[in-house]
Amino acid sequence: MLYLENPLLKLYLNLIGWVTLGFFLGRLLPRSYSTYLAKFLFFFGTPLSIVAFIRSANLSGAIWKAPLIAWAAILAGGGLAWILINFGVGEERLKNLNPIAQNSPEHNTAWSLPTQGSFLLATMVGNTGFLGIPVTLSLLGSEHFAWALFYDLLGTTMGINILGVAIASHCGKSDRRQSWLSPLRAIFQNPALWAFGLGFVSRSLPLSAPIEELLTTGAWTVITLALITIGMQLSKLNSLHNLKQVLACLAIKMLLIPLVIGTGLTFFGIAGAPRLVLVLQMAMPPAFGTTLLAEAFNLDRELAVTAIGIGCVSLLFTIPIWMRLFNF
Numbered sequence: 001m002l003y004l005e006n007p008l009l010k011l012y013l014n015l016i017g018w019v020t021l022g023f024f025l026g027r028l029l030p031r032s033y034s035t036y037l038a039k040f041l042f043f044f045g046t047p048l049s050i051v052a053f054i055r056s057a058n059l060s061g062a063i064w065k066a067p068l069i070a071w072a073a074i075l076a077g078g079g080l081a082w083i084l085i086n087f088g089v090g091e092e093r094l095k096n097l098n099p100i101a102q103n104s105p106e107h108n109t110a111w112s113l114p115t116q117g118s119f120l121l122a123t124m125v126g127n128t129g130f131l132g133i134p135v136t137l138s139l140l141g142s143e144h145f146a147w148a149l150f151y152d153l154l155g156t157t158m159g160i161n162i163l164g165v166a167i168a169s170h171c172g173k174s175d176r177r178q179s180w181l182s183p184l185r186a187i188f189q190n191p192a193l194w195a196f197g198l199g200f201v202s203r204s205l206p207l208s209a210p211i212e213e214l215l216t217t218g219a220w221t222v223i224t225l226a227l228i229t230i231g232m233q234l235s236k237l238n239s240l241h242n243l244k245q246v247l248a249c250l251a252i253k254m255l256l257i258p259l260v261i262g263t264g265l266t267f268f269g270i271a272g273a274p275r276l277v278l279v280l281q282m283a284m285p286p287a288f289g290t291t292l293l294a295e296a297f298n299l300d301r302e303l304a305v306t307a308i309g310i311g312c313v314s315l316l317f318t319i320p321i322w323m324r325l326f327n328f
Helices: 007-028 031-056 065-087 091-097 113-124 128-140 142-171 181-188 191-202 209-234 243-268 272-282 289-296 301-326
Strands: none
Touching (some): 007 128, 031 128, 031 209, 065 272, 113 142, 113 289, 113 301, 128 272, 142 289, 243 272, 243 301, 272 301
16 A cells, blocks of 8 residues: 555655666676667657657646756756866866876876766766656656656757767767767657657547557556666666766766756746656756767766766665655
């Protein structure tokens, strides 16, 4: 009975259970299996769940503010990361300010350009799709799903494909350079964006009860597969590189930004469940897409991987904080 009545306990049982299953499957199966599953979810599963949930979502109110809040969080995270990189005073920073130490052969700064790129990306974009949306649906149901979806599609997805690619291209060591059309092409080729339009149009199309139930069941199955995929991806993470930088990154991404912007949402007329949805999306750990950019542009992949691994574990401890602070 407690399992049925307590949404947070239900969420934790689902998160830990399905992610753990995915973790063990990832250890047993070849790496390509998680890639195939992720591609299936990207092209078929996630669009199906979007159509199903958007049909029952509440699209009234100021949901158009969700992507604006997303971009505010992205830019604020990047701004704080840039300040920390350039003005943070610590042992490495003091070495950089010392010309003698800087010319020393033992000098090896922790803020190389590829490391800066990974650090910036990890503080800016979170796992709002495969992780943030399941968390929102489990805690608040499908009624407020549109807030999370607008945040993810028009905020995170656009941010990582436009701003993320630009940062990775600038900070990376790769000779690969993309034209300004490439990020835009990636956005418009995203099946989730087309599924959002289809779901919105189909809201006025009545479906029989069995078909509606089948659609909803399929959507929740996709959520479960997404959690298993996260576990499979986490099973490949085996690094604790640049731990101090990772902890600083997560403090900005998962604590400072949600707290400050979440508190400020009240002054913009956003309160109650919609505010909690946005705070939870802001508080997600770094997106797995940051490792893809790190690999494509030769950024600091170890930092990106470590931030994701520790961030996913930290999420179990931060969700109750946001529920306590903003669930009213």
